[in-house]
Amino acid sequence: MGAPPRLRLLLTLAASLIGAANTSARAEPADLRFSNPTRFMSQSGEALYADICQGCHMPGGVGAVGAGTYPALARNPKLAAAGYVLSLVINGRKGMPPFGGFLTDQQVAAVVTYVRTHFGNEFSEEVTAADARASRPR
């Protein structure tokens, strides 16, 4: 009855990893990943970070170093300029792809606010959807 042992083990492992704080922690009641092929559907900054950003910038914003580098977002003074971060998320830069086409202004503001107020960053002034819209190319 039920899934055979090996599959059960794998799914349990996956579930525990999904629940663990430093892999793909879910703050929202519904898991909105993999629900729309053309747009990210999560709304909170925390969820968006886990869905998108941590692919490169890693859980905890620690970044990574290989042949090239994904900058750490943790304790990163470059995040002080909200406009810079907004532009990066929307337009990309060098190896960072543009995400503006996949996110609403509200989502951009949410994820930018999240990275600027987590991982040891305390850039707490408000970043709004209007700010995000103003950062989009004309």
Added chain:
Amino acid sequence: MGERNETKMRRRDLLALIGTSAGGAAMYRAMSSLGFAAESTYSGPIRLDGDPKGATVLILGAGLAGMVAALELRKAGYRVQVLEYSNRAGGRCWSLRGGDSYTELGGGTQRCEFASGLYFNPGPWRIPYHHHGVLDYCRRLNVALEPFIQVNHNAWLHSRRAFDGKPQRYREVQADFNGYVAELLAKATSQRKLDEAVTREDQEILLSALRSWGALDANYAYTSNLASSNRRGYDKAPGGGVAGAPTPSKPLALSDLLKSGVWQSLFIGSNYRFQSTMFQPVRGMDMIARAFIREVNDLIRFNAKVTAIRQDANGVTVVYEDTTDPGKPLRATADWCLCTIPLPILSQIEMTVGVPMQSAIDAVPYAPAVKVGLQFKRRFWEQDDGIYGGISYTDQPIRMIAYPCTGYGGAGKAVLLGAYEIFGVYAYEFTSLSPAERVARAVEGGARIHPQYKDEFENGIAVAWHRNPSVLGCEGTWTDDLRKQHYQNLCAIDGRILLAGEHASYWGGWQEGAILSSLDAIARLHRRVLAG
């Protein structure tokens, strides 16, 4: 010249002669008249005639672009050195087998547990018939090829939102789609609605063609009968003996079919890059890399992470560090540098190049992509579903299940491609998962198409290319605007430095792009060297 007139010059020799003397455009025109040009710009083994007088070239990256250049430049008399970041050559031309360990950025380590003899290609996995560069190097380097099956009429087309989530056979969807469209068009023709577009005489031909194409009956209708069953399959298949007569199957309802969206998968195999005949190397795509490695391994320094590429009037200096003994800058010098480093990495490396080339390097983001290989206890897709090779498609994030095109009918374990997502939202979301979560998702998604997954799944391995330490992405993503602005600047020689790789080609993400860009680069470099 008199001697040449007497011997029968082979087409390739003639083209190569035109190519080296007059450049690519002349070769293309010559190729057009000889009937090759439409397929590929590859015209046969490159000929770098003339003495480079021991000029030195530093090649950065030992993927296919780098190794092609190393092979051909050394043959032409250059002194060549290759610096490679990782501890192996081949770049994205790579296969994973049981016992292999792979650590992605972020530290997630996977140990591949595939049984002996099984493999998975996490990067390139199929070769079009018109990728003459790849195919010619396979010939020259004795890499055995076998067919890669792109289209399998018995594979599944699946949508979570259609037919109660029940997968449909490719052959049924294709026959019904073609049949209904043919019926509608035949009706329009018979009702004289096409009189302005098609002459009466051509309408007769069209009607006949529609009847054949759509398996229509004598009234030009697509219905349940043996003719349509001969395309879509039978309820009871033809058999032998007393109960051998077949029973026709019933087509899907047109509206259900259209709304399901599963017909979208029907057109993939018609794409120029996916047309038959496709190939794969026997026993793994990395057989191509291994063949090059056998030729040029002695030229490669591994574990070399480049940190600066500088040039002046006298030559090029590349600063790098040994990743097994980091912190001590090392220097390699040469007259010229061919750099095949992927752009996300290159854009972070200090380079003495002009603004046009630097802007181009900085302008091209790389696509996300994830592939998952899964091992099963038996080939249930063959034994239970009658699917031999080919690809099933789904609207789930796994996107597809691709069955092995080798070892058909085997009784033992086998590996299939359990997920391949590239570009866009799902690919980024997949990348953000841990390796174990990616494998779990692939199993979960595949189980909706093959319930046998639950009992037969054994292990899996997942590669997310943005977390690959050597590439930091899957492939360059150009747009028309970016090409207009930057492509020529990316490819141009800047002083003593020039670039090659799939990103410097119009076959982005394909090995042919890497090879053609490399051959084009070294041909131009050679002309520059000879010019003094």
